[in-house]
Amino acid sequence: MNVDAIRNGLVIDHIHAGGGMQIYRMLGLDALDCSVALIRNVPSRKMGRKDIIKIDADMEIDLDVLGYVSPNITVNRIRNGERVEKKHIGLPARLTDILICRNPRCITTTEQGIRHIFRLVDAEKRIYRCLYCDAKAPD
Amino acid sequence: MRHLIDVMDLSVGEIEELIALATDIQAHPEDYREVCRYRKLATLFFEPSTRTRLSFEAAMLDLGGSTLGFSEASSSSASKGESVSDTVAVVGGYADIIAMRHPQEGAPLVAAMRSSVPVINAGDGGHNHPTQTLTDLFTVYRKKGGFSGLTVGLCGDLKFGRTVHSLIAAMSRYAGVRFVLISPVELRLPDYVREQYLDATGVAYSEVTSLDAAIGSLDILYMTRVQRERFFSEEEYLRLRDCYILTPEKLREARADLSVLHPLPRVNEIATAVDDDPRACYFEQARLGKFIRMALIMKLLGVSK
Numbered sequence: 407m408n409v410d411a412i413r414n415g416l417v418i419d420h421i422h423a424g425g426g427m428q429i430y431r432m433l434g435l436d437a438l439d440c441s442v443a444l445i446r447n448v449p450s451r452k453m454g455r456k457d458i459i460k461i462d463a464d465m466e467i468d469l470d471v472l473g474y475v476s477p478n479i480t481v482n483r484i485r486n487g488e489r490v491e492k493k494h495i496g497l498p499a500r501l502t503d504i505l506i507c508r509n510p511r512c513i514t515t516t517e518q519g520i521r522h523i524f525r526l527v528d529a530e531k532r533i534y535r536c537l538y539c540d541a542k543a544p545d
Numbered sequence: 546m547r548h549l550i551d552v553m554d555l556s557v558g559e560i561e562e563l564i565a566l567a568t569d570i571q572a573h574p575e576d577y578r579e580v581c582r583y584r585k586l587a588t589l590f591f592e593p594s595t596r597t598r599l600s601f602e603a604a605m606l607d608l609g610g611s612t613l614g615f616s617e618a619s620s621s622s623a624s625k626g627e628s629v630s631d632t633v634a635v636v637g638g639y640a641d642i643i644a645m646r647h648p649q650e651g652a653p654l655v656a657a658m659r660s661s662v663p664v665i666n667a668g669d670g671g672h673n674h675p676t677q678t679l680t681d682l683f684t685v686y687r688k689k690g691g692f693s694g695l696t697v698g699l700c701g702d703l704k705f706g707r708t709v710h711s712l713i714a715a716m717s718r719y720a721g722v723r724f725v726l727i728s729p730v731e732l733r734l735p736d737y738v739r740e741q742y743l744d745a746t747g748v749a750y751s752e753v754t755s756l757d758a759a760i761g762s763l764d765i766l767y768m769t770r771v772q773r774e775r776f777f778s779e780e781e782y783l784r785l786r787d788c789y790i791l792t793p794e795k796l797r798e799a800r801a802d803l804s805v806l807h808p809l810p811r812v813n814e815i816a817t818a819v820d821d822d823p824r825a826c827y828f829e830q831a832r833l834g835k836f837i838r839m840a841l842i843m844k845l846l847g848v849s850k
Contacts, residue, residue: 514651
């Protein structure tokens with residue numbers, strides 16, 4: 407399967423197989439006017455299978471979303487057909503407005519205009535807790 | 546500007562400083578009668594409280610300051626739907642420091658993010674109650690002269706008791722502390738508290754169901770209430786409840802230098818006949834709460850004698 411190389415934009419690589427659609431939705435890529443390719447189940451030497459997203463526009467994206475969904479991801483920035491930057495994304499220390507706390511006693515359920523923030527408390531087990539009430543993040 | 550939202554916001558050194566200051570305030574109250582003159586403490590209590598609010602108000606008055614505020618949400622703009630952020634933004638223009646109790650977890654942190662003056666968490670639902678933990682630590686210190694090497698029994702509802710979790714977190718930072726966790730299986734310490742503060746730090750602890758078997762080994766016995774609403778069956782509640790009532794008979798097995806603490810209010814988990822025992826420290830504990838709150842107010846306002 408061939409997908410054209412991009413001249414200026416982003417290639418989000420090493421997404422675990424099946425994670426591409428979740429990232430596509432969380433980044434709101436369906437709202438973009440430019441070409442976006444979501445390639446699923448690409449054979450990979452390191453991962454067996456992986457997903458890749460190509461965005462044909464040089465834009466800023468929320469790297470925390472990527473790290474949370476698929477922590478071994480890489481983001482390549484392409485300019486004039488050349489890779490000018492490669493970032494390895496790990497688990498973010500904080501997630502802001504990505505998850506919503508499900509604790510009914512948490513202040514985030516009633517306070518208007520509040521940012522939903524989760525902090526990483528155990529990187530090995532990938533456990534995040536609500537900054538406000540310490541409730542565990544929903545799986 | 547500093548706030549106090551969680552007792553773990555304070556380092557071991559800062560807690561020692563607060564204890565030293567509280568000790569000096571108790572010994573020489575006349576030296577501190579004017580240190581907060583013209584300063585105002587706002588007590589924003591969105592749910593009722595007796596001891597904590599009165600203790601904060603007494604603390605500020607004894608420092609020469611004054612207090613203003615409300616004691617329930619119905620007498621504040623919260624009843625009109627005002628947010629916590631807006632409330633503190635307004636109150637910060639009237640007061641120099643805020644003590645807030647709120648039924649929703651995390652509300653004082655939201656307040657601290659917006660406030661122009663220091664915010665003290667005076668209890669947020671079942672989450673944190675750092676000034677109760679400071680009170681507990683001050684009481685232990687006054688009774689034992691320190692924390693290292695103590696065997697601390699925590700008895701009753703260890704699952705939902707926020708004061709128990711905070712006390713474990715704070716005391717697990719001292720060398721040689723050992724915990725004896727005394728509770729029915731249904732009310733054992735939550736896994737995340739055990740993993741975060743005991744397993745991760747290598748602190749010695751044991752989990753038992755019998756108070757009788759454990760009481761003889763303890764330096765500190767921290768009692769909590771076993772609450773009826775935590776049980777699905779009335780029969781089960783009644784079976785377990787009586788196992789954890791401290792009586793003069795049970796105290797016969799305890800050491801002479803045991804200190805019995807309780808965050809109060811007590812319902813029936815400590816028999817009133819225990820109150821006259823010299824090992825019963827819970828009313829003194831409540832009195833000490835005022836002095837540690839005085840020290841905290843001074844620290845957060847940056848004043849000294």
